[in-house]
Structures are given as C-alpha cells and as structure tokens.
Amino acid sequence: MTRTHPLATAIRTLLRTLVPVSAAGMVAFGVMTALVPANAGASSRIKDIVDVEGVRENMLIGYGLVVGLNGTGDSLGNSPFTEQSLIGMLERMGVNTRGQSMKTKNVAAVMVTGTLPAFAAQGSRIDAAVSALGDAKSLLGGTLLVTPMLGADGEVYSVAQGPLAVSGFSASGQGASVTRGVPTSGRISAGAIVEREIEFSLAELPVLRLSLRNPDFTTAQRVAQAINSVFGANTARPTDPSSVVVTVPQMRRGDIVGLMTEIEQLRVTPDQAARVVIDEKSGVIVMGENVRISTVAIAQGNLTIRITENPQVSQPNPLANGQTVVTPQTDIQVDEQSNNRLAIMSNGVSLQELVESLNALGVGPRDMISILQSIKAAGALQAEIEVM
Missing domain, CATH: 3.30.70 (Alpha-Beta Plaits)
Structure with missing residues (x-):
C-alpha cells in the first residue's frame, strides 16, 4: 500500500483550489511529489546529532597592532598599552623612541581571535577576527601587523597579518553623527597561516x-x-x-x-524530554511536542481602566458679559475582559491543543508565561520548565 506524504496532499489540494488540473498540470504535480521524500522530517542523520571525540576545533587568541588608520586610532594618552606596544615594535625595527612624546592616532591595539579547525595542516589558512582594545573610533582602512595567535597551552599555532575588512562606519559633524554597524571590529579572510599542527591519529x-x-x-x-x-x-x-x-x-x-x-x-529518530523553555526578557516560549497537561481549568483576565481627557472650549453668547473657559471632559472605560471564559483542559492535552486553548482565551506571550508557571506549580504540567 502506497502512502502519500502529507506535504504532497497539501500541494494537490492547493493546485486544485487555484487552477483546474489538466494533463500537463498533473505531470508537473507528479514531478513535485516525486521530490518530496517519503520520510521527510521523520529522522535525522547521525552526522547531524553527534560529534566524534577528538575531532574538534581549537580557539586561538593574539594581541597585535593595527596601523594605517585615518586619525581614528587609540589616544596614546588614554591607552598606555598601545604606546608601550608601539615603542616595543619600533625598537625591534631599530628605532628608539623611548622618552619621546608620541601623539599619533593612526595606531590601535587590537585582540585577534580565530578558530583552528580539526586536522588543519601546517601552511593552511584560517580567518582572523580583529577587535579594538582601546578607544579607537574605527578600524576602517587599517592593516594588522604580524600577530602570533596562541592556543590554550600558550603555544603559537598561527600567525595573522593583512588588511582589515570592516563593514561598519561612523561619520559625524557639528550637529549630527551617524554610525552603521560596528566600525571597531573587522575580519581578515584567510589572514592567518597555520604554523603548528595538533597531533591526533x-x-x-x-x-x-x-x-x-x-x-x-x-x-x-x-x-x-x-x-x-x-x-x-x-x-x-x-x-x-x-x-x-x-x-x-x-x-x-x-x-x-x-x-x-x-x-x-x-x-x-532523536527523542527529546518534555521541556518548556521561557525567555522572560523577550517573552519567547518554546515547547516540545511531548509536553502534556493533566486535567486543569484555566481562566485569564486583566482589569483595564482607560481614562481619556477631551477638554471642550466654552464661549459666551455674543454681546454677553462672559469669559471663554475650557471645560474638562473625562471619559472613563473599564474593561474586565468579561468575554474571556474559564477553559478546562482534559488529561493528556497535547501541545497543539494547549496553544489553541490559550489563544482562544486571548492570552498573549507574557500572560502565557505566568499561566505555564502556575500550571507547573499546580502539578498539572508534565514537563520541565527552563527559564532563561
């Protein structure tokens, strides 16, 4: 017996609703249904749900200098680490600047981060992310100088250098300013060369x-x-x-x-525990399909009092000895949400039935969070609640 996938049935219904089904249309429909797998959404590849122990990435970090900035770099007076790094770099180049006052704003101290992939060979390249460390305004147009990148063991695994690609920018005048994106961070695509491999057989x-x-x-x-x-x-x-x-x-x-x-x-087919995840800050609620509700009655309602002021201007009759005054007009409305009813959920209610019942009561996400926590406190929610 051949089973028709639900998605194919939905496509067939949609086509019959929109246009009459002709012979050519049925041929096209046959092609579409052939593309729908028989077990779509029923299972997952092992590749997508597991990791192989030992096959892992490693985080790298480094400290360096970005030069070539158009006056948007660190203020050396406010960023002593930038000045010390600049003096040390110049000394390695044979230039002695100790004891001298430097006021350049074309240099910025940055942190360089990257991820070393599993089995990365010596000489291969990886991306490097660059972020300002001091009070630089923008890294646009800058070039990262040679920066060793260290692993958790303190060993150097790659070296990064190159011009930065910065997507954000900032511009300002005396009366207004505009900033797009984050101009104090950038990226160097394939800007780090792997110098050491991680041994793993x-x-x-x-x-x-x-x-x-x-x-x-x-x-x-x-x-x-x-x-x-x-x-x-x-x-x-x-x-x-x-x-x-x-x-x-x-x-x-x-x-x-x-x-x-x-x-x-x-x-x-992965299994999952019955869990309700709640983000109090954003009001997001995520419920797994295995969430069940025991028999429980739910009522939800809020008292809303709305006061509207609509002042009216009262003028005296012509030639009358009177004054023009403002007469207050106050409109008070009380909404007890009497249309909302008490809803009873029977034993073993599914996720879909729960959502439909709460929506029928006019419950929003914020109120739904309180309702779910109350159901859990009553012992009727057969799931774990995780508040983020």
Whole structure:
C-alpha cells in the first residue's frame, strides 16, 4: 500500500483550489511529489546529532597592532598599552623612541581571535577576527601587523597579518553623527597561516566515541541500534546519555574515514524530554511536542481602566458679559475582559491543543508565561520548565 506524504496532499489540494488540473498540470504535480521524500522530517542523520571525540576545533587568541588608520586610532594618552606596544615594535625595527612624546592616532591595539579547525595542516589558512582594545573610533582602512595567535597551552599555532575588512562606519559633524554597524571590529579572510599542527591519529584508534549534542538515553540507544544493524551486533554500545562507543571492526582498521562516512549517513529518530523553555526578557516560549497537561481549568483576565481627557472650549453668547473657559471632559472605560471564559483542559492535552486553548482565551506571550508557571506549580504540567 502506497502512502502519500502529507506535504504532497497539501500541494494537490492547493493546485486544485487555484487552477483546474489538466494533463500537463498533473505531470508537473507528479514531478513535485516525486521530490518530496517519503520520510521527510521523520529522522535525522547521525552526522547531524553527534560529534566524534577528538575531532574538534581549537580557539586561538593574539594581541597585535593595527596601523594605517585615518586619525581614528587609540589616544596614546588614554591607552598606555598601545604606546608601550608601539615603542616595543619600533625598537625591534631599530628605532628608539623611548622618552619621546608620541601623539599619533593612526595606531590601535587590537585582540585577534580565530578558530583552528580539526586536522588543519601546517601552511593552511584560517580567518582572523580583529577587535579594538582601546578607544579607537574605527578600524576602517587599517592593516594588522604580524600577530602570533596562541592556543590554550600558550603555544603559537598561527600567525595573522593583512588588511582589515570592516563593514561598519561612523561619520559625524557639528550637529549630527551617524554610525552603521560596528566600525571597531573587522575580519581578515584567510589572514592567518597555520604554523603548528595538533597531533591526533584518528586512523589508528581501535575505538571511536560518539558524543550526542543533545544527551538522551533513548537517542543514544537508537544510535547504537542503527550502527549494530549495519555493522553487526556489539559494534556500538551506549555508555551514558551522551556517549556511544563504537568498536572499529577488524576488517575496517585503517579505514576510519570510510567507516565514519557510512555511520554518519545512517538515520535515527532523536527523542527529546518534555521541556518548556521561557525567555522572560523577550517573552519567547518554546515547547516540545511531548509536553502534556493533566486535567486543569484555566481562566485569564486583566482589569483595564482607560481614562481619556477631551477638554471642550466654552464661549459666551455674543454681546454677553462672559469669559471663554475650557471645560474638562473625562471619559472613563473599564474593561474586565468579561468575554474571556474559564477553559478546562482534559488529561493528556497535547501541545497543539494547549496553544489553541490559550489563544482562544486571548492570552498573549507574557500572560502565557505566568499561566505555564502556575500550571507547573499546580502539578498539572508534565514537563520541565527552563527559564532563561
């Protein structure tokens, strides 16, 4: 029995609503439905939900100088570290400026950051991000001088240098100023050269450890079952909610890349815990599909009092001995939201039914946060609430 994907059914209904279906139209529709996978959204690749232990990036950081600024650099009087760095750099070039007063504003002290990819070879290039450290106004037009970039162990892994690409700018006059983006940060595409490699022999590992990005017991078990169904029993076993240990088969020793390629393309359906994430600052609410509500009654309403002042001008009759005065007119409206009703949610209400019921009560995101917290306090929300 052939099953039709819901998306294909929706496309068919939409086409019948918009235009009569002709023979040519049915041919075009057949092409569209053929492009809809039978299990779209039902599962995910293992590649998209796990990381391989040891295959990781490393953060790099460095301190350097940007020169060539058009008077928008650091004030040496307010940024002593910039002056000391400039004096030290000039001394290495054979120029002695100690004891001299320097007032240049074409130099800025910056922090340089980058990410060293896994298995980056010596001589390859990576991007470098540059951010002002002092009171520089803009890094537009500047050039970063040679800057060693260090790892967490204090060793130099790359060296950055080159002209900056700054997307923001700032302009000002006596009466107005305009700033677009962030002119005190820039980027050097492929501006850092890798000088040291991180030793890691992936091909010689007898055991691989897969780390789940969202730890879960059920998901870890499903990943192990998917791998065992292809490579044999006992090839993979979950050790905890976030780790799956894969023993490299004897015939695949030395072919770790090929083995991982096949494992990454396997599909599993990740499971997730029932969780409600609330961001109090922005009023954002995110609820998982497994959130359930026990039988509970909800009523929501706010008393709103609106006072409007509409003063009227009162004038005397012609030739009368009177004065023109302003007569206050006050309009008071009280909204008790009497249209809102008490809603009863039966046991096992799904996420969709919960949202529809709260929307029917006219509940906004802010009020919905309080309602969800009250439902949780009543013990009727079968989910974890996480407040950001």
